[in-house]
Amino acid sequence: MSIISAILTSRTGLLANSQRASLVSSNIAHAQDENYSHRSLSVTESVGGGVKVLGIQRAMDNTMDALYRTEIAYAGKQDAMASSLAVYTAQLGTLDTETSIPNLLSAFQNNLGLMSNDPGDASLQQEVFLSAKSLASGLNSANSALITLQSTAVKGIEAEIEKANASMNELARINADIGRATAGTETYAALEDRRSAELDTLASIMEITVSYDAEGRASVHSAGGQTLVVAGHVNELSFDRGTGTLYSGDEDVTPGETGRRGANQGALAGHIILLNDIVPQQQLELDEVARALIEGFEDADTSLGVGQPGLFTDAGAAIAASPTAGLAGRISVNDAVNPHKGGDLTLIRDGLGALTPGAQSDNTQILAYLNFFDSTLSFDPAAGQGASTTLMQFTTGIFSQQQARRVDAEKSLTALVASSETYREARLNSRGVNIDTELQNLTLIEQSYNANSQALRVASEMIDTLLNLV
Secondary structure, three states: OOHHHHHHHHHHHHHHHHHHHHHHHHHHHOOOOOOOOOEEEEEEEOOOOOEEEEEEEEOOOHHHHHHHHHHHHHHHHHHHHHHHHHHHHHHHOOOOOOOOHHHHHHHHHHHHHHHHHOOOOHHHHHHHHHHHHHHHHHHHHHHHHHHHHHHHHHHHHHHHHHHHHHHHHHHHHHHHHHHHOOOOOHHHHHHHHHHHHHHHHHHHHOOEEEEEOOOOOEEEEEOOOOEEEEOOEEOOEEEEOOOOEEEEOOEEOOOOOOOOOOOOOOHHHHHHHHHHHHHHHHHHHHHHHHHHHHHHHHHOOOOOOOOOOOOEEEOOEOOOOOOOOOHHHHEEEOHHHOHHHOOOOOHHHHOOOOOOOOOOOOOHHHHHHHHHHHOOEEOOHHHOOOOEEOHHHHHHHHHHHHHHHHHHHHHHHHHHHHHHHHHHHHHHHHHOOOHHHHHHHHHHHHHHHHHHHHHHHHHHHHHHHHHHHO
């Protein structure tokens, strides 16, 4: 090897080591940043000796990325459902809670039983009135909590759509920047880091698949195949509140709908399923309890005329043949027995249509009410408790059913968080920064740098010696 070749070789080594040292410093500085991927210098042997820098290599594992993003999409859906249902069921209480609907129903039945032993006792009449009022209020409160759940779902949908559209538009901008950047540069690697972070954000909202074109640009699709981002084009998401339809551009991608090209996982899917499926189902369940109470006490009261409301009413009126949704929010105790509104408590004993007071010892009407609780009633099978059962069995069943939805979502969330954390750790191990390794690399770089410097110094001294001999 000539002296000049030695100098050139040493010089390329020094330059390469300088870049390596810079990359190691950058790696260490970003060691706590999960969106940062480890960088290394890609080199090859140069013609004529020395090394040639090919560019910066960014650590990445597309398979692990895809697995992790799938898991956070599943977890995102369960988190949206569990957190919203937790607030709702907290207002419902548990079967042990005194103010739960099953317990309020039981208390009302017990007070009727006590009054049947002494139907003329004004204090017992008052207790029946108050327990009936508490039962109606309990259904009203549950309905209000359901309306809050519905509102929470709508706000969640709006927030997730806004975040998803922002993320998709940012991905389109990054695609454009990547198309202009040179592969193997720090700028290119930084763009890939930004893109990875945006893809993670989008994946938690909506389950996605990602592919890359020849220029390194990302194409993003929903799990069902709908194009979300391709090059610089974005099919933004929108939601039609009236129909409960989610759109990507002009395409219907509503979660849970057969044949749709959207995604059934992700926080957005969780909120939409709450709004479109769970809230209407729980509304039906509560309304069936209210309907059974209003109808049952009308049918059991032989004193009523046609169209006259019984002890329980639909906002003061008799129940319609096909009551509209939200009956649980409208059920109330008839003002005719409310002493605070000029009502007469004795009508509980005599019947709401009684024109004259009955005998104080006559418990016929009270027993008719009590028989209602033992009767097998017809219910909408869609409520999930069968076509016929007793009111108490139905009420306890739907109450447990509504609590179970939260419990199931929380259990699924716990399992999915654990599995997504496993994938997260595996991804960090494959692309993250290991401080110990980087410090070892610094030692090797220092040794290589010293060797190249020594070779350059010796070559320089040889040239000086030759020049002195001339």
